[in-house]
Amino acid sequence: MSEEDRAAARERVIESMEQSAEVYGLSRSAGRIYGVLYFSEEPLSIPDLVDETGYAKSTISNVTRTLTRIGMVRRRSSDGGGRRVRYTAVREIWFILQDVFQQYVQREIQTTLRTIQRAQAQLPDGNEPETEQIEELRATYEDLEEVVSLVSEFTAAELRDALESYDR
Amino acid sequence: MSEEDRAAARERVIESMEQSAEVYGLSRSAGRIYGVLYFSEEPLSIPDLVDETGYAKSTISNVTRTLTRIGMVRRRSSDGGGRRVRYTAVREIWFILQDVFQQYVQREIQTTLRTIQRAQAQLPDGNEPETEQIEELRATYEDLEEVVSLVSEFTAAELRDALESYDR
DNA sequence: CAGTTTGTTCGGTACGCTCCGAATGAACGA
DNA sequence: TCGTTCATTCGGAGCGTACCGAACAAACTG
Structure with a gap:
């Protein structure tokens, strides 16, 4: 029973x-x-x-x-x-998620960021609309790259603590 | 040209x-x-x-x-x-990612967590191996749920700042 | 050395997903 | 009212993926 x-x-x-x-x-x-x-x-x-x-x-x-x-x-x-x-x-779910994160998300973000940077370098930095849009994309992706690279150094509990104690 | x-x-x-x-x-x-x-x-x-x-x-x-x-x-x-x-x-990539996060990851984590909790409630809390393993699962998923729910309140830059300035 | 057990590889089937073209249904302009 | 332009829906072709069974290779057991 x-x-x-x-x-x-x-x-x-x-x-x-x-x-x-x-x-x-x-x-x-x-x-x-x-x-x-x-x-x-x-x-x-x-x-x-x-x-x-x-x-x-x-x-x-x-x-x-x-x-x-x-x-x-x-x-x-x-x-x-x-x-x-x-x-x-491997029973440590958090490690597994980190690995998936690194292998998929982080990799994806890095290649995208590189593509954006290359496209930006090739553009004359006039004030066409593309210039500004690509610049905005680049900024977001640079933040993202940093975030995901930091996440892989934290445990789940640390991450939770970091976010909970952050005061804007 | x-x-x-x-x-x-x-x-x-x-x-x-x-x-x-x-x-x-x-x-x-x-x-x-x-x-x-x-x-x-x-x-x-x-x-x-x-x-x-x-x-x-x-x-x-x-x-x-x-x-x-x-x-x-x-x-x-x-x-x-x-x-x-x-x-x-919608050009705000970060908002989009947050939405995806909420609709897929957060939802997935929540239903998983609920399944785990129900399974745990049904178990006699003896010291069979299952009890401990499910307990560990539950702890990880509770951290995860909190983390993803917090992430959806941050901007990318804030998130980056929170992680960079966190001191273990 | 056979015979058995184990693990990998290969071809094939079933299913779902993406995309297309055609048919259908609305709304507009003459 | 009729023809035209849009938007959605439906059936189907093409393709990749999950899974299976069979064939194969390698190692143990008698």
Whole structure:
């Protein structure tokens, strides 16, 4: 009975992770696999994950690779010298979000900013409308670049504190 | 010659907006349409946008609707009482990002947090592993919720200042 | 050395999304 | 009233992605 409750609670949270995964540009399977690993105390092998999730072996193989690449999961390779690969979830959600932030948002902002700067350098600085608009864009993106680069140095609690205690 | 340069600069930035649109879950057409509107001084009608972008009328119609819905574009309906709808870009990128943040990230975090809280309430607070893991999840998501809700009250420059001046 | 288990890769299918063109529906001007 | 110009909607083509099953490669087990 208690075990059933725990399983139900796990399942709810895992379903929520499936949804979150979609929001962050991952597949539902990635969300579920991460969720199962999140609640598992021991590392799980690919066959284990096949049993737990019902996905095909190939799907597990592919998804675990991308999860490993983006740092949501760790390969605990060859525990006792065995060939069996085993995975654990990285449970620090904040670190994961920071990584996603760096790899997607920060990168995107940097390339955009560079494009804007190049376009601006090429423009004669007369007072055509473009000049002013691009200048405004550049200013915003410079603030943004600084903000996202700073965010990646904070913990969630620090960030919260910094914003709460800031007095305008 | 100067006009060509300006056109080239515009085109570069617009291409960059196409890419950014994809990163933020929009279509390339949405990025281009927004970009054309961004650099246009007068509001543009759908036929105007067809000419400027080369997209089909139906595409423009659909995309402008979603851009309007998420607040990147404004419908300046019926200027002289005419039936012609005209669009302008909302140029304050920071406001747009805040809206996206609110509509996607904040909403996602809130529903996740609520799921976690419900799962936690249902669990007997023994010391099973699930209890602790869900508790940790909840703490992180509560910080996150507070952070994103605060972010939507700051300007980009304020945010930058708050993070730069925070002393740990 | 077979036979088994494990992990990756490859081709294929199903589904959703983007965009187009055509049809439909309104409003305007003669 | 009729033709024209706009805007929306609908069906469909093209394309990328998620996932599956099968084939394959590599390592352990007897």
